[in-house]
Amino acid sequence: MRSKIKKYLPFFRTSVMNMFIYRGTIILWLLLDVFQFFMMVFLWMSVYEYNQSIQGFTLHEMLLYYLVTNLLYVFSDTEAMYIMSEEIREGRISMMLIKPISYKARLYSEVFGRVIGIFSLTLPIVTITAAVLLWAFNIPFAVTGLQVLLAVLFVPLIFMLMFEFAYFFGTISIHTTNVFGLAILMNVVIRIVSGQLIPLALYPKAILTVISHLPFKYISYPTLVMLGKLSTTDALQGLLILAIWVGVFNLFSNLIFKLSLKKIVVFGG
Amino acid sequence: MKYLKIYSIFFKQYLKGLMEYRVDFLIGMVGFLFTQGAGLLFLYIIFQNITALAGFSLDQILLMYGLSLIPKGIDHLFFDNIWLLPRYVRQGGMDRYMLRPINALYVFLIERFQPDAFGEIILGTFLVITTLTNLSIPFDPVQFIVIFITLFIGIFIFTGLKLATASTSFWLKNSYPLIQVTYNLSDFMKYPITIFPKVMQVILTYVIPYALVSYYPAMYLFGEVSLIQLTLYLVLVTLFVIGLGLWVWHKGLKHYESTGS
Numbered sequence: 168m169r170s171k172i173k174k175y176l177p178f179f180r181t182s183v184m185n186m187f188i189y190r191g192t193i194i195l196w197l198l199l200d201v202f203q204f205f206m207m208v209f210l211w212m213s214v215y216e217y218n219q220s221i222q223g224f225t226l227h228e229m230l231l232y233y234l235v236t237n238l239l240y241v242f243s244d245t246e247a248m249y250i251m252s253e254e255i256r257e258g259r260i261s262m263m264l265i266k267p268i269s270y271k272a273r274l275y276s277e278v279f280g281r282v283i284g285i286f287s288l289t290l291p292i293v294t295i296t297a298a299v300l301l302w303a304f305n306i307p308f309a310v311t312g313l314q315v316l317l318a319v320l321f322v323p324l325i326f327m328l329m330f331e332f333a334y335f336f337g338t339i340s341i342h343t344t345n346v347f348g349l350a351i352l353m354n355v356v357i358r359i360v361s362g363q364l365i366p367l368a369l370y371p372k373a374i375l376t377v378i379s380h381l382p383f384k385y386i387s388y389p390t391l392v393m394l395g396k397l398s399t400t401d402a403l404q405g406l407l408i409l410a411i412w413v414g415v416f417n418l419f420s421n422l423i424f425k426l427s428l429k430k431i432v433v434f435g436g
Numbered sequence: 437m438k439y440l441k442i443y444s445i446f447f448k449q450y451l452k453g454l455m456e457y458r459v460d461f462l463i464g465m466v467g468f469l470f471t472q473g474a475g476l477l478f479l480y481i482i483f484q485n486i487t488a489l490a491g492f493s494l495d496q497i498l499l500m501y502g503l504s505l506i507p508k509g510i511d512h513l514f515f516d517n518i519w520l521l522p523r524y525v526r527q528g529g530m531d532r533y534m535l536r537p538i539n540a541l542y543v544f545l546i547e548r549f550q551p552d553a554f555g556e557i558i559l560g561t562f563l564v565i566t567t568l569t570n571l572s573i574p575f576d577p578v579q580f581i582v583i584f585i586t587l588f589i590g591i592f593i594f595t596g597l598k599l600a601t602a603s604t605s606f607w608l609k610n611s612y613p614l615i616q617v618t619y620n621l622s623d624f625m626k627y628p629i630t631i632f633p634k635v636m637q638v639i640l641t642y643v644i645p646y647a648l649v650s651y652y653p654a655m656y657l658f659g660e661v662s663l664i665q666l667t668l669y670l671v672l673v674t675l676f677v678i679g680l681g682l683w684v685w686h687k688g689l690k691h692y693e694s695t696g697s
Binding site for chain 1: 460463464466467470471473474477478481482484485486489490610613616617620624627631632633636
């Protein structure tokens, strides 16, 4: 087990370091996000002008919701899909497949490293933004240790869920050469059904029923837990169901990959 | 005349490529439709919970949004190549434009035609027509012509700003984030500018004047802004933006030093 982890550690490390090489650019992008976040703050202020609370969310809760969701959205990474489709299109996948390492595990380590790299750059910026927000709106900071613990437990599962999902779409590019359009579509849909666009509680009943059957709603669970919108029992139940989803996705994407591998065509090396 | 002929040659060449990748074209267009659709969904959901935003109804806000999408889409359709300027500058790719016996900016601009933009144009047109019907604003030839001209001129606001920000890459090498932040501001044009603080309102009116293609023409249709005000504003601000774009481009091109290879 230890030697197995050791084998993939370099991929993880390189990937983290890669993110730090481009820290200047990444931080610049993050600052743009902060700017857009504050534009959103003004929008919400005017939405709440005549309302104390919308579907149980006060203005303060809404602003914190967006801040935390955006921070944790870093873990809902679908980069695996882009890496795979590029490796398949350029034929580099054949080099990867003949190495004595698992294709999926290597990809896992790389994407995980990337996410950790981005997260460590994002965290300080979000912390500063949060401090400004709490100060400007005079929001009391109230979150319990249990809530944080529950939220943290969700994070790795969300990461795994999205990795399996991206891995599946990456596999699709064995059959069709262009998945970028599909990727854009998929990312938009996930933003809508995960609650990153707007809290799911605001949706009309009909849409909500559909969404509640999908696993993507758990992406917003950690934020809801921290805001005290979910009971401990609901959160624990959510963790369990999410874990089952991850297992199912894992089996499914492995199966599709195995079947697709037989069809792969790589142009001369 | 020479310019038109060259454009038609480029365009024919482009169509041949498009015919080869029909599915890509469709997926790209649907992708952009979806991205805009998410923004619309957001507005729709919010209006499920409130009745007015800063005193405007959903239809009034969608009209502003639709108006801004049309020039944005047309600029996207014809002048998308500007986005690649930072890369050309870094890799020394500007050489070939400067060597041709024709205006460098012209060849650079026409090199790419981006049909993905039809998603935005179609959605914008659809929004304008439906909201005008819903708001029961009567058809008036004068207003129609005024809006038509405003939107036409509005295209060059997008192009001018993109050109000005992209041209800074002649000095900065990577000005991509700068183009992106300026361009992304136009996403906020789906809301009336009065919801933002005074500073932002001034910026969106005079410096990065996207309000010119959304808020002000809509206010003109609602009868809140007079024709003279709109025209004066339109002419002065657009001249400034186009002038700025061209000026930065020319300064930048003089500063261009290519690469070693």
